[in-house]
Amino acid sequence: MASANVLEFNTGNFETEVLGAEQPVLVDFWAEWCMPCRMLAPTIDQIAADFAGKAKVGKVDTDGNQEIGVQYEISAIPTVIIFKGGQPVRKFVGVTNKADLAAALNEAMSV
Numbered sequence: 001m002a003s004a005n006v007l008e009f010n011t012g013n014f015e016t017e018v019l020g021a022e023q024p025v026l027v028d029f030w031a032e033w034c035m036p037c038r039m040l041a042p043t044i045d046q047i048a049a050d051f052a053g054k055a056k057v058g059k060v061d062t063d064g065n066q067e068i069g070v071q072y073e074i075s076a077i078p079t080v081i082i083f084k085g086g087q088p089v090r091k092f093v094g095v096t097n098k099a100d101l102a103a104a105l106n107e108a109m110s111v
Helices: 014-019 035-050 066-071 098-110
Strands: 007-009 025-030 056-061 079-084 087-093
Touching (some): 007 014, 014 056, 035 056, 035 098, 079 098, 087 098
Parallel strands (some): 025 056
Antiparallel strands (some): 025 079, 079 087
16 A cells, blocks of 8 residues: 555544644545545655654545545545644645645644
């Protein structure tokens, strides 16, 4: 599915791993059948490697975890949400470039 630095978030661990995290968390909402999601995957892997130890990076399969998608009003995938202190602070819909995601994560770490 992803690189070693990319975590898998689901209904069983989302509250602890994302909402309860001390550092910022980038969450990629995706699905196996989604071609734009597959296009974004290498970028997510690179962000995870670049921010290892500084921020969490992970994915939520929207097909298997629909309640999380509903809670955060995911109407199109891929959608990337950056959380800090248990709250969403930035949201990107569609394929997003690495520079924009990295800038948003850096901003979340500095606040």
